[in-house]
Amino acid sequence: xxxxxxxxxxxxxxxxxxxxxxxxxxxxxxxxxxxxxxxxxxxxxxxxxxxxxxxxxxxxxxxxxxxxxxxxxxxxxxxxxxxxxxxxxxxxxxxxxxxxxxxxxxxxxxxxxxxxxxxxxxxxxxxxxxxxxxxxxxxxxxxxxxxxxxxxxxxxxxxxxxxxxxxxxxxxxxxxxxxxxxxxxxxxxxxxxxxxxxxxxxxxxxxxxxxxxxxxxxxxxxxxxxxxxxxxxxxxxxxxxxxxxxxxxxxxxxxxxxxxxxxxxxxxxxxxxxxxxxxxxxxxxxxxxxxxxxxxxxxxxxxxxxxxxxxxxxxxxxxxxxxxxxxxxxxxxxxxxxxxxxxxxxxxxxxxxxxxxxxxxxxxxxxxxxxxxxxxxxxxxxxxxxxxxxxxxxxxxxxxxxxxxxxxxxxxxxxxxxxxxxxxxxxxxxxxxxxxxxxxxxxxxxxxxxxxxxx
Amino acid sequence: xxxxxxxxxxxxxxxxxxxxxxxxxxxxxxxxxxxxxxxxxxxxxxxxxxxxxxxxxxxxxxxxxxxxxxxxxxxxxxxxxxxxxxxxxxxxxxxxxxxxxxxxxxxxxxxxxxxxxxxxxxxxxxxxxxxxxxxxxxxxxxxxxxxxxxxxxxxxxxxxxxxxxxxxxxxxxxxxxxxxxxxxxxxxxxxxxxxxxxxxxxxxxxxxxxxxxxxxxxxxxxxxxxxxxxxxxxxxxxxxxxxxxxxxxxxxxxxxxxxxxxxxxxxxxxxxxxxxxxxxxxxxxxxxxxxxxxxxxxxxxxxxxxxxxxxxxxxxxxxxxxxxxxxxxxxxxxxxxxxxxxxxxxxxxxxxxxxxxxxxxxxxxxxxxxxxxxxxxxxxxxxxxxxxxxxxxxxxxxxxxxxxxxxxxxxxxxxxxxxxxxxxxxxxxxxxxxxxxxxxxxxxxxxxxxxxxxx
Numbered sequence: 021x022x023x024x025x026x027x028x029x030x031x032x033x034x035x036x037x038x039x040x041x042x043x044x045x046x047x048x049x050x051x052x053x054x055x056x057x058x059x060x061x062x063x064x065x066x067x068x069x070x071x072x073x074x075x076x077x078x079x080x081x082x083x084x085x086x087x088x089x090x091x092x093x094x095x096x097x098x099x100x101x102x103x104x105x106x107x108x109x110x111x112x113x114x115x116x117x118x119x120x121x122x123x124x125x126x127x128x129x130x131x132x133x134x135x136x137x138x139x140x141x142x143x144x145x146x147x148x149x150x151x152x153x154x155x156x157x158x159x160x161x162x163x164x165x166x167x168x169x170x171x172x173x174x175x176x177x178x179x180x181x182x183x184x185x186x187x188x189x190x191x192x193x194x195x196x197x198x199x200x201x202x203x204x205x206x207x208x209x210x211x212x213x214x215x216x217x218x219x220x221x222x223x224x225x226x227x228x229x230x231x232x233x234x235x236x237x238x239x240x241x242x243x244x245x246x247x248x249x250x251x252x253x254x255x256x257x258x259x260x261x262x263x264x265x266x267x268x269x270x271x272x273x274x275x276x277x278x279x280x281x282x283x284x285x286x287x288x289x290x291x292x293x294x295x296x297x298x299x300x301x302x303x304x305x306x307x308x309x310x311x312x313x314x315x316x317x318x319x320x321x322x323x324x325x326x327x328x329x330x331x332x333x334x335x336x337x338x339x340x341x342x343x344x345x346x347x348x349x350x351x352x353x354x355x356x357x358x359x360x361x362x363x364x365x366x367x368x369x370x371x372x373x374x375x376x377x378x379x380x381x382x383x384x385x386x387x388x389x390x391x392x393x394x395x396x397x398x399x400x401x402x403x404x405x406x407x408x409x410x411x412x413x414x415x416x417x418x419x420x421x422x423x424x425x426x427x428x429x430x431x432x433x434x435x436x437x438x439x440x441x442x443x444x445x446x447x448x449x450x451x452x453x454x455x456x457x458x459x460x461x462x463x464x465x466x467x468x469x470x471x472x473x474x475x
Numbered sequence: 476x477x478x479x480x481x482x483x484x485x486x487x488x489x490x491x492x493x494x495x496x497x498x499x500x501x502x503x504x505x506x507x508x509x510x511x512x513x514x515x516x517x518x519x520x521x522x523x524x525x526x527x528x529x530x531x532x533x534x535x536x537x538x539x540x541x542x543x544x545x546x547x548x549x550x551x552x553x554x555x556x557x558x559x560x561x562x563x564x565x566x567x568x569x570x571x572x573x574x575x576x577x578x579x580x581x582x583x584x585x586x587x588x589x590x591x592x593x594x595x596x597x598x599x600x601x602x603x604x605x606x607x608x609x610x611x612x613x614x615x616x617x618x619x620x621x622x623x624x625x626x627x628x629x630x631x632x633x634x635x636x637x638x639x640x641x642x643x644x645x646x647x648x649x650x651x652x653x654x655x656x657x658x659x660x661x662x663x664x665x666x667x668x669x670x671x672x673x674x675x676x677x678x679x680x681x682x683x684x685x686x687x688x689x690x691x692x693x694x695x696x697x698x699x700x701x702x703x704x705x706x707x708x709x710x711x712x713x714x715x716x717x718x719x720x721x722x723x724x725x726x727x728x729x730x731x732x733x734x735x736x737x738x739x740x741x742x743x744x745x746x747x748x749x750x751x752x753x754x755x756x757x758x759x760x761x762x763x764x765x766x767x768x769x770x771x772x773x774x775x776x777x778x779x780x781x782x783x784x785x786x787x788x789x790x791x792x793x794x795x796x797x798x799x800x801x802x803x804x805x806x807x808x809x810x811x812x813x814x815x816x817x818x819x820x821x822x823x824x825x826x827x828x829x830x831x832x833x834x835x836x837x838x839x840x841x842x843x844x845x846x847x848x849x850x851x852x853x854x855x856x857x858x859x860x861x862x863x864x865x866x867x868x869x870x871x872x873x874x875x876x877x878x879x880x881x882x883x884x885x886x887x888x889x890x891x892x893x894x895x896x897x898x899x900x901x902x903x904x905x906x907x908x909x910x911x912x913x914x915x916x917x918x919x920x921x922x923x924x925x926x927x928x929x930x
Contacts, residue, residue: 223789230754231753233752235778235802235804236672236674236872237874239769239774240760240769240772240804241757241758241759241765241768242759244776246708246777246799247709247712247777250704250705250799251705251708253706254708254709255709256702297685297693298684298686299685299697299698300830301828302697302698302829303698305695314693314695314697317695321793322699322702322705322797323701323789323790323791323792324782324784324794325701325704325780325781327777328800329778329800330800334676334837334838335778335800336674336802336874338776345784345790347791349695373755373756374757375755418693418694
């Protein structure tokens with residue numbers, strides 16, 4: 021292992037140059053004019069992987085190609101197989117005027133490398149490639165087979181990944197998937213993310229009179245859809261911050277004492293959090309810490325309200341309709357389908373006879389969880405500790421990463437989320453950066469991970 | 476009186492031609508390009524009044540001129556004095572494509588005269604002028620002095636009328652004001668409107684986090700302003716349809732048994748009303764009929780809701796803020812100032828500590844009521860009955876007509892609202908019309924009114 025550590029250290033400045041070359045491609049998947057840049061970036065990546073000694077190729081999809089790169093297989097030996105997922109596409113750089121330097125001209129200030137995609141996700145997937153390079157270039161035998169799957173459509177919803185996974189099930193069958201595309205609280209707390217929340221989206225439209233009515237002439241004798249909707253929405257959350265949909269909490273896996281203890285280790289405090297949010301006071305489900313509320317507990321949020329007159333001054337109408345957009349965040353082991361059904365029924369029950377309620381159920385995603393005490397999780401935690409020389413933390417993520425469910429569904433594999441992004445890395449924002457210490461420690465973590473996973 | 480009746484009958488076709496001439500002026504006060512048309516219309520009106528034998532002149536204001544026309548005064552005799560108010564400006568005709576014939580080219584179909592302003596208000600104020608013409612042209616002595624005040628800014632808020640009334644208090648001092656600019660249920664029910672609702676407008680803005688937040692990352696640990704606002708709004712109306720602002724009903728003048736009996740005489744039924752509104756069921760304050768709810772009882776209406784994402788699909792955010800526009804409709808003897816104060820206090824009390832509530836109080840208008848059993852009201856009812864040969868009804872109007880409060884304030888005079896508009900006259904809508912029978916009966920009512928008022 022020392023050979024690998026030495027190799028990584030000795031080649032760090034070259035790796036940074038390579039990361040700069042990678043970041044220079046304006047591989048913006050959301051913008052059609054960048055299609056050739058995505059192709060060029062993918063081709064560069066294939067060449068780079070081949071130069072490291074990987075068996076790499078471009079795999080066409082209905083959209084941008086996927087780069088697949090495999091470590092040399094040992095003939096006749098069946099070894100553990102892991103898939104490392106990443107993406108070479110990036111978010112749009114706009115608004116340009118908020119960038120302190122051009123987004124696709126990497127600039128290093130202190131330990132920060134600025135550039136669109138530096139952190140999300142080029143720096144993070146390159147760290148894993150560099151770890152494997154160290155094995156291959158020092159002649160150190162890898163204890164397992166690895167397949168890199170680096171796609172070009174993550175920022176536009178990974179719409180061709182599921183088809184690709186399904187079509188290549190046998191080839192990609194693996195013991196686990198490793199993704200470095202999430203975050204860590206700070207450089208003192210390397211992190212394993214072991215759970216994600218799921219989601220269920222709704223649109224509720226309360227229909228009243230057939231057109232906006234004069235509130236003077238008719239007001240008082242006909243229900244107001246905006247009031248009826250407000251009264252319906254008001255009932256969805258009780259005073260203790262709990263969602264009132266019948267059966268909503270029935271399948272929620274309770275937090276274990278071990279998890280609560282681990283989540284409490286995460287840095288930060290409520291006072292700083294409140295200030296960061298800019299709110300007069302925090303509010304959430306009683307009996308849980310802020311961290312638990314936003315990562316380990318389900319919630320219901322109103323994302324938007326629309327009704328009647330929204331311009332300057334006043335317009336004296338009873339609006340014909342009122343609409344709310346809602347999302348439920350779900351946790352293990354809630355089933356989005358079951359929840360959508362229960363919620364739809366409940367919404368309709370709450371609607372008074374004076375209003376016609378339209379309920380549209382939108383996209384959904386299942387919550388995700390892997391045991392934080394499984395052998396794989398423990399191996400990942402050891403790798404994090406070896407790389408950072410810090411006690412790692414175990415995190416839950418409040419958002420959803422739908423591809424993790426695709427890996428589960430098509431490859432029947434759990435995912436280890438070992439993110440290297442810092443909270444101030446500005447992913448999706450102007451002045452995105454990647455910390456070069458995270459880059460180096462990420463390589464080291466990658467190098468240790470394959471050893472620890474196969475112990 | 477028979478001479479007058481005969482004169483009106485004999486000249487009806489000329490009167491209709493004169494109404495057509497009046498309607499041809501596109502006197503749209505909301506549109507600056509029609510300023511010359513307003514001037515021309517006002518000048519036409521002055522000439523017309525002069526031709527009838529009235530002492531008429533154009534009185535300049537900061538906006539469009541006011542036409543003032545007086546019946547010949549009898550030297551040395553102090554007689555009762557009534558002001559007849561009307562307006563020569565009209566609503567914009569748009570959208571043009573919904574008109575079956577050009578809005579400023581009057582067209583007669585059956586007993587309907589189509590054209591913008593035919594009903595609101597040219598036909599109605601011309602009817603009063605024609606009644607006076609009959610007196611003057613038949614040499615019949617009027618039992619009182621009359622002053623016509625016909626303004627050109629009613630459709631844009633009568634913003635120079637108060638100043639005019641204040642400046643000409645002595646000249647306009649009168650025993651009562653007569654306005655024909657409201658409606659009647661149908662041609663079988665000539666109507667006196669004896670009460671109007673007042674209004675108080677509010678804007679409530681619930682401020683939460685300093686910017687929209689990712690609902691996955693933060694949802695559950697911070698209050699959602701759209702939810703907080705919904706919960707606040709929901710509390711403003713109870714299950715019985717009553718407004719919950721403390722003290723809201725304290726000053727409400729209860730409906731007398733006489734009024735309830737009279738309001739019950741109005742034509743129409745709830746089934747037809749529900750169908751007309753297009754709602755699955757009616758809803759209003761329990762214990763009151765629909766008519767009472769929308770005319771004689773105060774109410775709270777949400778006019779608009781705005782928060783977060785309103786586009787297609789979903790955006791997973793906790794909105795930074797949520798806004799509601801509200802109007803309260805007030806009835807005698809509620810005081811808008813007192814209500815605004817009580818409501819503002821209550822809104823703030825209902826706001827949870829996790830949200831900062833901004834309350835903006837907008838325009839207000841006092842409710843208006845005259846006794847339906849006063850000598851003036853009784854005289855008006857007799858004039859209606861004589862003209863229509865039908866038992867008149869006594870109505871309350873749910874909307875507000877702020878100028879009525881100005882007459883009260885500056886001239887210390889009550890107003891008799893003797894509207895000639897039918898529910899299907901399309902005031903403010905395409906294909907506005909005025910019924911020629913209402914025009915003729917209105918002239919007759921005007922002729923009788925001065926006799927009855929001075930009996």
